[in-house]
Amino acid sequence: MQFLSVRRIDRSFLRGLAVCVLGALPLRCIPAAHAQVLDNDIGSAPSIRVSTPLPAAAPLTTSVPPFSQPEALFPNPFGLTKYLRDRxxxxxxxxxxxxxxxxxxxxPGFRNYRQGASNAxxxxxxxxxxxxxxxGLTGFATHVITVGRYGTTANRMFGDWLDHASEDYGGGGNVAVHLVLAYGEETLLGGRVAIAAGRIPLASDFAASPLFCNFMxxxxxxxxxxxxxSNYMPGYxxxxxxxRVRGRPTRSTYIxxxxYPMENGIYAVAQHRTGFKFNGANILGYTIPVETGWEPVFAHGTLPGHYKVGAAALDEPMxxxxxxxxGRPYxxxxxxxxxxxxxxESWVMFDQxxxxxxGGGKDAGITILTGITYNDPHTSLRNYVGYLAFLDRGFWPSRPFDTIGAAFxxxxxxxGxxxxxxxxxxxxxxxPNHATGIQGHAEVLEVNYAIHVCRGVVFQPVFxxxxxxxxxxxxxxxTLLGFKSHIEIL
Incomplete structure (x- = not known):
């Protein structure tokens, strides 16, 4: 059997590996009391805010919710990070x-398919x-995220166009700086109301969870x-x-x-290669999502859960x-x-x-995730998608921040x-859809083990x-083998 060929590995893998190796060399790479985990990285901040219920005794005075501050390889270089955060x-x-x-x-029989490896x-x-x-603008904050993406994804090599083997592929425009989001958010009544406007990925707030990217x-x-x-639904x-407006009528509930104006070619290079195209010339309709959730915390604060249901009306031509x-087959x-x-579109999602x-840490324990998304059967490719997953963090007392995960x-x-x-x-x-045969159903199984290597560094072998x-x-x-690495540098 032909195995992984070095010449087939994208050069970007070598760059990524170099970043990982060089980043892990300093003596600063030491264990930490509150370790970096894959559900607290850049991009997860909006879903973390959705997933955070109000404090037990939330005041009515308005303030900006705390920003995400994940464990980093260089937590405070030359005192600059603390200086900026204090301000x-x-x-x-x-x-x-x-x-x-x-x-x-x-x-066999498809000349474009091959066995090999990829990196993204x-x-x-x-x-x-x-x-x-x-x-002095009470309760007001702004958020900006930019990315640079590289590489390709291995699933295309064997004919799959539905589910990327590497999620960090595509949409980045193959440019050094691609704008992901830029918006302002006003928080009122001690977090009970939050209003946001600007350039926003809809799917970062709705049907979102920071737990999803514990998988690759x-x-x-x-x-x-x-x-x-939908080709018009913006996701990170x-x-x-x-x-967007979010209200929390009680400590553990929200609506x-x-x-969201929908833009033609939202994932296409011609219109949105850099993400900095701000005019509305290609707006062709609107999406109005609604979601409500219950976020209980059981067992004296050690067993959090998130239960949500939502739907979106898509007012755009499809x-x-x-x-x-x-009325005839076209x-x-x-x-x-x-x-x-x-x-x-509609969705029901749970994690508990x-x-x-x-004696385990704050994030230790076994979490179950399940849910289903169901789409308009007249216009969708994926009529419905169901998932079941589990995460177990801190199952080895000597490795309190390691996480094992499985998802199907x-x-x-x-x-149609x-x-x-x-x-x-x-x-x-x-x-259509790059198909070479009749499309019916597909399944993806992933099993992984996220290793907390040191402060700010996670390495995750993946099957x-x-x-x-x-x-x-x-x-x-x-069958694929690989890994996901995450380095929070600053």
Missing amino acids: GVNFLFDNTNEFAGALTQPT GQYANELDINWEKLA NGSMCGRPKGITD PASTWGF QTGV PDNLFDSD ALSGRAPRMHSAGW RIHHPK TYTKIDR VSLTDGYLMDVGKSL EYYFNPNAQSNLRNA
């Missing part, structure tokens, strides 16, 4: 690298400013892939103009909604996945698909820590897409298994 300025810089290589050979990753900057401290594959990390099934690192305007009539003026070891996702392709594939194959035409790549039964299942 309301929070700057973070990190690198995430994801490598995956196929152990199995791809399906990103470096990211986050700048949070507390204008209450800096300029794109069916889980970021958000369950069904949430961004893409964003649109947006307005949030917003209005093609039917089966019929033309006369694959047979040769006409354009029927256009719908609106669509919808079910065990906390005696199931993707059901909409019936499957029928269209069959009709097109019958008449010898090419299929991935793809059932029915690209939701096609004519493609061989694929």
Whole structure:
């Protein structure tokens, strides 16, 4: 069997590996009392704010919620970090690298498929400013995140276009600096109301959880892939103009909604390569999401949970996945698909820590995650996506910050897409969605072990298994081994 070939490893892997090795050399790389974990990195800050209930005795006085301050390799170089944070300025810089290589050979007969390895990753900057401290604007803060992404993803090598083997791939425009988000947020009534406006990735606030990126594959990390099934739904690192308001009627409940103009080509290089295109010339509709959640904390604060349900109305033109305007299959009539003026998406998500070891740290224990996203069956590719996962942190007393994880996702392709594939194959035409066979369902299994190497450094060996790549039964299942590394530099 042909194994991983060095010549097939993207050069970006070597750059990412160099960053990891050089970053781990200083003597500063020592154990810490509060260790870096993968659910507290750049990009997770919006979902962390959603997932944080009010304190037990929350005052009505307004203040800016604390900024994310993950453990870093260089926590306070030359005293600069403390100096800035004391004055309301929070700057973070990190690198995430994801490598995956196929152990199995791809399906024969496709000249573009091959066995090999790939590497993808990103470096990211986050700048949070507390204008209450800096300029006396009570409760007001701004948030900016930029990234630079590199590399490619291994799943394309064996014919899969549904779920990236490395989540940190795509959307970055292949530029040195890509704007992910830039918005202002006003907090009122002691955190009971939060209003935000600016360039915002909708899926960073809605259907979001910081726990998802304890995994590497794109069916889980970021958000369950069904949430961004529409070509216009902005998910990290893409964003649109947006307005969002969140209210917390009780300590452990919230409801949030917003209005997000949808832009054509949100993931395309032509329109959004750098993310700095701010005009609205390509706006073609609006998305209005609504989500409500319950965030209980059981067992004297050691067993937190998050239960949420939501939906989004998509007021934008979308093609039917089966019929033309006369109600006939467009694959047979040769006409354009029927256009719908609106669509919808929905989701139900739960996570609950079910065990906390005696004497374990604040984040230690076993957490179960499950949920489902369900989309408009007339316009979607993924009719629904379900997932089940677990995380166990601190299961070895001598390794209190290590985490073992397992996740399984199931993707059901909409019936209209499957029928269209069959009709097109019958008449010898090419299929949509990069398909080379009828799409039906796909599953992805991931098992990983995140090792807290030292302060600010996490290294995670990863096993991935793809059932029915690209939701096609004519493609061989694929086995991948790899790793994810995260270095919080500042």
